[in-house]
Amino acid sequence: xxxxxxxxxxxxxxxxxxxxxxxxxxxxxxxxxxxxxxxxxxxxxxxxxxxxxxxxxxxxxxxxxxxxxxxxxxxxxxxxxxxxxxxxxxxxxxxxxxxxxxxxxxxxxxxxxxxxxxxxxxxxxxxxxxxxxxxxxxxxxxxxxxxxxxxxxxxxxxxxxxxxxxxxxxxxxxxxxxxxxxxxxxxxxxxxxxxxxxxxxxxxxxxxxxxxxxxxxxxxxxxxxxxxxxxxxxxxxxxxxxxxxxxxxxxxxxxxxxxxxxxxxxxxxxxxxxxxxxxxxxxxxxxxxxxxxxxxxxxxxxxxxxxxxxxxxxxxxxxxxxxxxxxxxxxxxxxxxxxxxxxxxxxxxxxxxxxxxxxxxxxxxxxxxxxxxxxxxxxxxxxxxxxxxxxxxxxxxxxxxxxxxxxxxxxxxxxxxxxxxxxxxxxxxxxxxxxxxxxxxxxxxxxxxxxxxxxxxxxxxxxxxxxxxxxxxxxxxxxxxxxxxxxxxxxxxxxxxxxxxxxxxxxxxxxxxxxxxxxxxxxxxxxxxxxxxxxxxxxxxxxxxxxxxxxxxxxxxxxxxxxx
Numbered sequence: 228x229x230x231x232x233x234x235x236x237x238x239x240x241x242x243x244x245x246x247x248x249x250x251x252x253x254x255x256x257x258x259x260x261x262x263x264x265x266x267x268x269x270x271x272x273x274x275x276x277x278x279x280x281x282x283x284x285x286x287x288x289x290x291x292x293x294x295x296x297x298x299x300x301x302x303x304x305x306x307x308x309x310x311x312x313x314x315x316x317x318x319x320x321x322x323x324x325x326x327x328x329x330x331x332x333x334x335x336x337x338x339x340x341x342x343x344x345x346x347x348x349x350x351x352x353x354x355x356x357x358x359x360x361x362x363x364x365x366x367x368x369x370x371x372x373x374x375x376x377x378x379x380x381x382x383x384x385x386x387x388x389x390x391x392x393x394x395x396x397x398x399x400x401x402x403x404x405x406x407x408x409x410x411x412x413x414x415x416x417x418x419x420x421x422x423x424x425x426x427x428x429x430x431x432x433x434x435x436x437x438x439x440x441x442x443x444x445x446x447x448x449x450x451x452x453x454x455x456x457x458x459x460x461x462x463x464x465x466x467x468x469x470x471x472x473x474x475x476x477x478x479x480x481x482x483x484x485x486x487x488x489x490x491x492x493x494x495x496x497x498x499x500x501x502x503x504x505x506x507x508x509x510x511x512x513x514x515x516x517x518x519x520x521x522x523x524x525x526x527x528x529x530x531x532x533x534x535x536x537x538x539x540x541x542x543x544x545x546x547x548x549x550x551x552x553x554x555x556x557x558x559x560x561x562x563x564x565x566x567x568x569x570x571x572x573x574x575x576x577x578x579x580x581x582x583x584x585x586x587x588x589x590x591x592x593x594x595x596x597x598x599x600x601x602x603x604x605x606x607x608x609x610x611x612x613x614x615x616x617x618x619x620x621x622x623x624x625x626x627x628x629x630x631x632x633x634x635x636x637x638x639x640x641x642x643x644x645x646x647x648x649x650x651x652x653x654x655x656x657x658x659x660x661x662x663x664x665x666x667x668x669x670x671x672x673x674x675x676x677x678x679x680x681x682x683x684x685x686x687x688x689x690x691x692x693x694x695x696x697x698x699x700x701x702x703x704x705x706x707x708x709x710x711x712x713x714x715x716x717x718x719x720x721x722x723x724x725x726x727x728x729x730x731x732x733x734x735x736x737x738x739x740x741x742x743x744x745x746x747x748x749x750x751x752x753x754x755x756x757x758x759x760x761x762x763x764x765x766x767x768x769x770x771x772x773x774x775x776x777x778x779x780x781x782x783x784x785x786x787x788x789x790x791x
Contacts, residue, residue, distance in 0.1 A: 228296050228311065228389040228422050230254040230277065235291035237272060237281060241659050246272045248447040249291070256389075259416050259423040261433050264444035265468050265691040266663030270426045273444070274394050277424070279308030296389070312390040313383035315376070322379050328354070328370075329363035331378055335386035353385045356411055358404075369535070371562040376400055380408065384415070390422045391415070395662075397429050398688045399607065401560045401718035402760040409435045428663075428691050430464070431472035431763065434492050443467060455492035460485070468693025473721060473783075474763035478502060480786045481509035494763055499770045506771045513782040519743070522550020525712050526572070526680060530581035533567055541567045543736040544581070549680075552710040554703065556723040556744065559733035560758025565716045566607070568733075569682055574598050585680070603678030607685040609665035612672070618644075618660075619653050622672045629676075639675050646701045647671040648694055663690045667698060674705070680712045681705075687719045699726055720762045724748065724780065725787060732757050745784075749776040 232252040238245040247269050254260060264270045275281045276293060283305045293300045295311055316322045325331030329350055336346045354360045357377040362370075367378045376399050383391060393412065397405045413436035416423050427433050430441075434455055441458045443451040445467050451458060458464065464471045474494055478485060483505040490496040526549040533542045542564040549555050559565045570576045572583060574595040583590045585601060606612050615621040619640060626636045644650045647667045657665060666688065673681065681702070687695045703726060705711045717723055723730060723744060730747040732740035734757040740747050747753065751761050768779040 228256045229294070230390070230422070231292075231294045232273075232276075233292045233294075235276070235293055236289065237276060238288045239659060240286040240288075241656060246287075246447050247276070250449060252442065252449060252452070254422060254424065256422055257416075257420040258439050259413075259425075259437070260440045260442060261425045261427055261430070261438050262442045262444060263427065263430055263469055264450075266694055267661045268444040268691075269447040270444045271394055271661060272447075274314070274392055274424070274426050277308075277390070277392055278312045278314045279303060279305050283308075309388075311388055312392055313386050313388040314392045314394065315379045315383055315396050316394050322382070323367045323375075326366060327364050328359055328367055328378050328381075331367055332363075332381045332385055334382065349385055353381045356384065357381045358407070371399075371566070374561055377404070377408075380411070384411075388421075390424065393423070393425045393427070395427055396425065397427060397432055398662075399561070399685065401758045402432075402720055403755075403758040404561060405429070405432050406435055406760065409433060413437065428470070428687075430469060434472065438492075443469070456490055459491040460487055460489075468691055468696075470692035470721065472763055473724075474767045476787070477764050477767055477783055478506075480783065481505045494766065497770075503771055506767070506773075510773060510779055510782060513778060514785065516778065516781065522553050524548050525551040525553075525586060526714075527584045528568070528571075528581065529583075531568070531571060531578050531583065532580045533564075533571065533576065533578045540736045542571075542578070542733075545733065545736075545738045546581075547731050547738060547741050549712060549714060551679075551712055552706065553729065554706050554713045554727050555715070556727040556730045557714060557716045557733065558718060558723065558730050558747070558757060558759060560718070563733045563757065564736045565733055566684060569604055569684060569716065572598070572602060572680075572682070573604055600676075601678060602680045602682065603673035603676055604682045605666075605670050605673050605684060605686065607688060609662065609669045612669045613657055613665060616656055616658075618649065618655050618657055618668055621657060621668055622675055625672060625676045640671075643671045643675045647674070647698055663694065666690055667694060670698060674702075677709075678711065680714065682714045682716065684716045685719070686715060687717065687722050695722070718759060720748070720759065724762060724764070724784060732759075734758075743777075745777040745780045748780060 232250040235247060235250040236245045237247040262270045262273065275285060281287060282289060323331055324334050332350045332353055333346055351360060354363055357380050359377055359381060367375055376396060396408055400408060409432060412423060415421060425433055438455050441453060441455050442449060443458065443463060450467065451463055459471060459475060475491060483502040489498065529546050531542050531545045532540055534540045557565050557568065571578050590598060613621055615624060622644060623636050623640045626639060644653050647670060649667055649671060657668065702713055706713050715727060727744050730744045732747060739756055740753055748762060748765060754761055764780050764783050765776055768776045773779050
């Protein structure tokens with residue numbers, strides 16, 4: 228099952244310039260490759276050409292050729308593609324067809340007219356692979372983002388196609404589930420020798436298991452097609468705004484003697500003995516720890532309990548405070564209750580018991596509109612927030628809704644578009660944006676309203692490192708200079724490490740930790756309970772026999788902030 232792009236270009240119907248330019252790429256049967264690149268680089272469009280969405284669902288103009296298994300795809304109908312290429316989409320909601328998880332997984336088998344006797348054990352064993360076997364009767368739409376991703380993964384695992392295409396499979400997953408997903412994909416690859424193509428921002432997570440090649444894209448072109456070790460040694464990741472593994476950033480910070488011979492892509496195979504002197508010297512240069520700041524209380528929640536079905540609690544007796552001007556993270560596994568807290572604060576749902584206060588005023592006494600004046604929430608899936616055709620109108624909507632004068636709207640919108648790296652797109656239709664760019668639009672539409680409390684639900688999902696770093700540096704600036712309180716709900720360990728000072732950890736609907744972020748990140752057993760994982764900085768500290776892991780991580784954070 229060879230895939231061959233020859234001088235292949237594609238231009239969307241709504242755009243003047245091509246999104247893919249002169250792509251020459253050959254993928255051999257049984258290869259396992261990862262395609263990386265910033266948001267809007269064309270990597271997802273390349274995937275859409277492989278699975279037939281281009282040209283059958285997405286209109287535009289193609290030139291050059293794409294061959295799958297020696298056949299020119301210009302003669303393919305949609306069925307020809309789906310027989311050979313199975314896809315797990317980044318936006319899982321658009322992939323569901325069944326009323327229950329079991330039906331959704333069984334959909335492909337029903338199309339093949341498999342008997343129920345054969346189908347049932349196959350659906351059950353596939354669901355077990357992705358930890359869904361106890362949820363087969365539930366609706367996929369009632370699940371958390373990570374659970375939805377696993378349903379989509381199961382949906383193509385049952386279908387016996389030659390090529391498996393994963394479009395950002397880790398975007399909504401907690402670290403432990405991410406690891407398990409990469410392990411499932413690797414196991415699949417080893418057992419079936421299928422061709423695996425992974426489109427992903429999170430390179431370190433994908434490199435948890437062996438990858439044959441890394442394809443780096445930028446502005447619709449292939450910049451590099453090489454091995455993981457070579458791309459990590461090349462410096463190209465930094466140039467093109469891709470986040471390198473944290474352990475590598477730490478080794479570079481310590482000026483460790485890295486050479487081309489080092490197998491940089493496999494953490495366990497690093498020469499720790501060789502790097503120890505540099506790391507020890509670097510760590511000894513750390514500055515003394517600043518005393519913790521105290522903040523007057525902005526948000527206070529007491530004994531929050533909530534159940535969606537009246538049987539199992541999504542939240543159980545959760546209490547915590549967030550101070551004015553803090554930058555806090557709420558962590559936990561998919562389905563642990565993190566997003567339920569946001570829904571209660573927004574007023575979308577009322578708690579079964581407990582209360583929440585903003586500036587000392589009970590939230591239950593405020594209307595949703597009154598809350599929205601003070602609390603800005605950026606949801607995980609941008610498609611759930613967008614209601615306008617053009618980018619400018621989407622960002623301007625909240626201000627216009629408040630009756631703000633159009634000249635003020637114009638200047639505020641243009642300023643926030645600039646800050647979010649979107650000004651060049653201000654006259655674009657939203658449909659022409661990538662998922663990550665849509666995410667930035669939704670963040671801009673909230674920031675323009677200047678809320679007191681800003682809640683970001685999985686802000687890095689679908690975002691490349693360069694864009695989310697500039698955006699979060701901007702949010703950090705708002706936090707520092709205007710005192711906007713920021714809460715990030717995430718399981719992106721890198722993000723939490725780089726930006727937040729305190730972590731509130733939820734596991735199985737209960738609060739299990741509320742402590743400084745470095746303290747939380749230095750407790751493997753606590754992280755394990757929340758389906759999180761230690762970062763590779765912690766692992767590096769352990770390998771280097773450094774006992775003060777808190778201080779080691781803090782030193783890295785201080786170094787990173789100083790070099791920004």
